[in-house]
Amino acid sequence: MSEPTSTTRLTVTVGPVAHGGHCVARHEGRVIFVRHAIPGETVEIALTENDDDAKFWRADVTRVVEASPERVEHFWPEADALRAAARHGSPIGGAEFGHISRKGQLELKTAVVREQLERLGGLSSDSVDALFSVGVEDVDAKGTPDQQAGLGWRTRVGFAVTPSGKLGMHAHRSHTILPIQEMPLAIPAVDELRLWDLDFTGIDRVEVAAPANGSGVLVLLAPVHGLSDKAAGSAVKRIARFLAALPTPPSVARWNPENSAIEAVSGRGWVKETTDDHEFRVTGDGFWQIHRMAPKVLTDAALGYLLQGGYLNDGADVADLYAGAGLFTAPLADAVGSDGSVLSVEGSPGTSRDARKNLHASEQVEILQGRVEKILGTQSRASHTEAGQRRHFDAVVLDPPRAGAGKAVVRALVATAPKAIAYVSCDPAAFARDVKYFANAGWKIEKLRAFDLYPHTHHVETVALLVPATAKASTTD
Structure with a gap:
């Protein structure tokens, strides 16, 4: 990170929101990623990273000249850029959208998801319109007044x-x-x-x-x-x-x-x-969804897609990839019954041990710890049936870390020829890149929802149903 010896201040008009919690502004042809702004505002900014040879600069808002109608007083003084600037300090991270109304936050997150799908995912604007007309959904709309205000959600x-x-x-x-x-x-x-x-x-x-x-x-x-x-x-x-x-x-x-x-x-x-039907042990720093409602919201959305599409019948062979402590594995096991099978794959040894404890009574579940692409690879025992044939899944839940699944995992997953994939993602850019890899391998998004499970931050969760397209390509490149 660049540390300028003196703080340069500029006045700029703010352009569109960008992925990562910034808005885009320009000064003498230079792109500046501005935090704590809202599109359309005129603001004074302090440059925080401004090396002469940098492709872009970064800045924080220090004063609002012309405010957006969506600007509100920040609920958390320590995270408020304007109050921090007044005391010649910096705000803490973690609530970078706290100066924006809840309605405004949903609109900006919707714009980010759309832009990433079009720019990185290769989808047309019309396709995104058809898939994503609802926009990002507010899961706290029916909560207490504090919850409706985007507070009290982190567990x-x-x-x-x-x-x-x-x-x-x-x-x-x-x-x-x-x-x-x-x-x-x-x-x-x-x-x-x-x-x-x-x-x-x-x-x-x-x-x-x-x-x-x-x-x-x-x-x-x-x-x-x-x-x-x-x-x-x-x-x-x-x-x-x-x-x-x-x-x-x-x-x-x-x-x-x-x-x-x-x-x-x-x-x-x-x-x-x-959850409504299951109990889970999660050790220490093991992964669990952060928002208090996220486990229900995400399992309802992901498994809802697979159930509605007829992919989770009794006796089905399914997989839960990046399975954590078993949040999706448990209801998948319920859905396929004792005659079905669930392959649950998790990279973290500790979390995988939790999954074994949590699912020990489900004999149809096989829990493996390791890298997803290796376990699905052609040389892996888990990728073949008992008869030695290539295993083909009826359905898959894919819930990778923030960096996304990546090309190698997409390639290995497509090789198992699943009928449908419910893809759960916490990063629109990583999700869009993976959508492009899937598209190049002959897959398409059939359904899409997005949820604001991170109020007052730029993060957003998406759940998509991916299915094979009619014409299949031969590469994920």
Whole structure:
């Protein structure tokens, strides 16, 4: 990251929203990605990255000259760029759309999904119109007033620690850690811990998992790298003693982010997550959907597509790729019944162990830990039937990490000739790139929905139904 020796300020008129939480502005032919702006506004900006040879610059808004009708007062002072500029500081990251009305956020996210599908996915504007006329859906529309305002949704939160031992968060694209006194995006159980009142000296990172079902909260503490084992243990135990005095004490565990090792200090090193029909154990920093409603919203959408299309009949052979602790695997097993089969693939060893515990009673489920493209590869036992023939799936749920599935996974998946794929994605750009790979291999999007599971941020979740097109190409290049 470039650190200019002096801050250059410009006044610009803001153009369209771009993927990544920025809007595009131009100055003397130079593209500037501006955070904390809204399309159509005239704003004063401070350049934060402006190397002479850079393809583009970055900037934050410091003053609004002409405001958009969708501009509102930011709900979180520490994340507000205007208040930060007034005190000659930087806002924390994690709520970069907090200055935009909820209606405006949905419109901008819809524009981003559309633009990525057209530019990276190769879809025509008419095709996107037909698939995506509803736009990004507000999953909090029927919640409490706070939830409708986009607050109280996070069940997982990560914090840093300031040099003085106070709980904090990073400024955007910076190593600077700023202290905080609240986390309004989190469900109430996180704020009730009052972590900002503690002295975290000796701790580098803090992760909190607070299941939406109200079951026990887990606090993970990562000691500062290089501390002696004794000093690290003392720091963790000191904080655990404070938390044990709370009316509803959380579990506390020492945590190594490098290998996800968990050592429970008080309580247990895992949390219990639930859906309407299933219970899941999720260890330590294992993956689980962050928004309190995300598990239901995403399983209803993804499995709804497959069930409505007739791809999940009794006895079907299906796969859940990047399966995590089994959120999709469990209902898939229910749908195909004891005569069907479910291949569940997860790369993380710890999360894969959780999946084995969670699905141990489902004999039709095979859980494999490893890289998806290798497990689906032609030399893999899992890619063949017991008779030695190439395995062909009736349906697949594909839920890759933020970077997307990628060309190798798409190629390996297409080789199994599934009848349909429900693709769950948390990044519109990665999703659009994969859509292009699938299109080059003879596949198309048949249905598409998008959900705002990350209010006040630029992130958005999509769920698509992919099916083979009539004419198939021969490559994913």
